[in-house]
Amino acid sequence: MNVLVINCGSSSLKYQLMDMTDERVIAKGLAERIGIEGSVLTHKPEGKEKVVIEKPMENHKIALEILMDVLVDEDNGVLKSMDEIAAVGHRVVHAGEKFASSVLINDEVMEALKECIEIAPLHNPPNIMGIEACREILPDVPMVGVFDTAFHQTMPKEAYIYPLPYEYYEKYKIRKYGFHGTSHKYVAQRAANMLHKPVESLKIITCHLGNGASITAVKNGKSIETSMGFTPLEGLAMGTRCGSIDPAISTFIMEKENIPCQAVNDILNKKSGVLGISGVSSDFRDIEEAASKGNERAQLALDIFNYRVRLTIGAYVAAMGGVDAIVFTAGLGENSASNRKEICNNLQYLGLYIDDAKNNIRGKEAIISTDNSTVKAMVIPTDEELMIARDTVEIVGL
Numbered sequence: 530m531n532v533l534v535i536n537c538g539s540s541s542l543k544y545q546l547m548d549m550t551d552e553r554v555i556a557k558g559l560a561e562r563i564g565i566e567g568s569v570l571t572h573k574p575e576g577k578e579k580v581v582i583e584k585p586m587e588n589h590k591i592a593l594e595i596l597m598d599v600l601v602d603e604d605n606g607v608l609k610s611m612d613e614i615a616a617v618g619h620r621v622v623h624a625g626e627k628f629a630s631s632v633l634i635n636d637e638v639m640e641a642l643k644e645c646i647e648i649a650p651l652h653n654p655p656n657i658m659g660i661e662a663c664r665e666i667l668p669d670v671p672m673v674g675v676f677d678t679a680f681h682q683t684m685p686k687e688a689y690i691y692p693l694p695y696e697y698y699e700k701y702k703i704r705k706y707g708f709h710g711t712s713h714k715y716v717a718q719r720a721a722n723m724l725h726k727p728v729e730s731l732k733i734i735t736c737h738l739g740n741g742a743s744i745t746a747v748k749n750g751k752s753i754e755t756s757m758g759f760t761p762l763e764g765l766a767m768g769t770r771c772g773s774i775d776p777a778i779s780t781f782i783m784e785k786e787n788i789p790c791q792a793v794n795d796i797l798n799k800k801s802g803v804l805g806i807s808g809v810s811s812d813f814r815d816i817e818e819a820a821s822k823g824n825e826r827a828q829l830a831l832d833i834f835n836y837r838v839r840l841t842i843g844a845y846v847a848a849m850g851g852v853d854a855i856v857f858t859a860g861l862g863e864n865s866a867s868n869r870k871e872i873c874n875n876l877q878y879l880g881l882y883i884d885d886a887k888n889n890i891r892g893k894e895a896i897i898s899t900d901n902s903t904v905k906a907m908v909i910p911t912d913e914e915l916m917i918a919r920d921t922v923e924i925v926g927l
């Protein structure tokens with residue numbers, strides 16, 4: 530029984546086809562530059578060579594048609610016909626307060642997602658486009674929406690209401706939503722499995738450290754606090770995003786530089802974070818390399834990033850009244866031993882001690898704290914696609 534997982538960005542479409550009888554990935558790939566010149570689909574069928582298809586893709590529907598063709602292609606395909614796709618799972622960034630879990634997509638759900646465009650203008654339109662294109666091409670295949678915000682709907686009100694005039698929550702739904710929920714949920718569950726304890730009995734801090742980065746306090750299996758907010762700009766310093774800063778800085782920059790609000794929004798989202806501090810790159814590999822060669826601002830960017838992760842961990846220990854495990858995931862969290870060490874080095878007061886030999890790993894599940902550490906540090910590669918596929922199977926009832 531095959532499930533196709535789709536994740537649409539404004540000019541991209543990521544996909545993964547999984548055989549859910551054994552949760553095996555049978556093909557995956559990425560269509561890029563949709564709607565612009567030079568569209569290309571890179572397709573990797575299981576056990577076969579990668580295929581690169583360069584064809585104009587004016588929109589997501591055309592990209593999906595090309596993807597369907599390659600999936601059933603005699604040479605590079607993995608399916609005999611499209612009928613072998615039992616269901617489709619779609620990643621959707623923002624479901625507002627409408628959905629606290631994944632749902633079967635119907636016209637009503639589509640309406641609800643469209644209503645969320647106002648609060649997620651960058652993220653939801655491409656997700657919606659992808660679903661609509663898929664529903665046109667596969668009209669009889671059930672589809673499920675899996676939302677980044679859903680896992681965080683368990684946060685208590687004191688965590689998600691901002692200290693602003695309350696009417697803005699009522700009028701505009703301004704509140705903390707949180708993102709990366711599928712990833713936080715997945716690694717929290719895996720951590721519990723690895724510790725041989727029910728997730729309902731644990732206090733876990735999950736650190737999703739990638740280009741976008743967020744931390745969640747998962748108490749008894751539920752998100753009770755997370756670092757991203759109304760938008761994915763709040764919280765940690767990130768690749769290009771500033772994270773939490775004094776909000777008065779926005780208007781101050783607008784006045785000083787004489788720029789409109791969209792321009793300042795761009796600066797905070799695209800020119801800040803470790804890129805803005807270092808002036809080197811938004812990619813942590815480049816920054817680590819520059820820092821190792823003595824670039825002081827690159828080192829400062831790393832120090833600020835790590836410091837903010839540590840501060841947030843401390844805050845979440847307070848929020849949960851303790852912690853059993855701290856989990857690292859996503860590009861940086863899974864791969865950078867030095868970064869994990871720096872973050873954990875100052876957490877001995879919690880009873881957390883890193884074992885350097887165990888920490889010397891990349892992209893593999895492992896407990897990286899010493900055996901006598903009372904708080905466990907763990908590396909768990911995230912797998913949002915698998916979570917989406919599992920939810921799809923469950924909701925469609927396959």
Ligand code: ADP
Pocket residue numbers: 738739740741742768811812813814817859860861864865
């Ligand atoms: P996103 O999905 O938000 O784009 P990822 O989870 O793919 O981000 O993480 C991407 C980031 O992970 C890159 O910007 C890079 O800085 C970092 N990264 C990946 N591999 C390594 C590594 N070996 N060492 C340090 N950083 C790494």
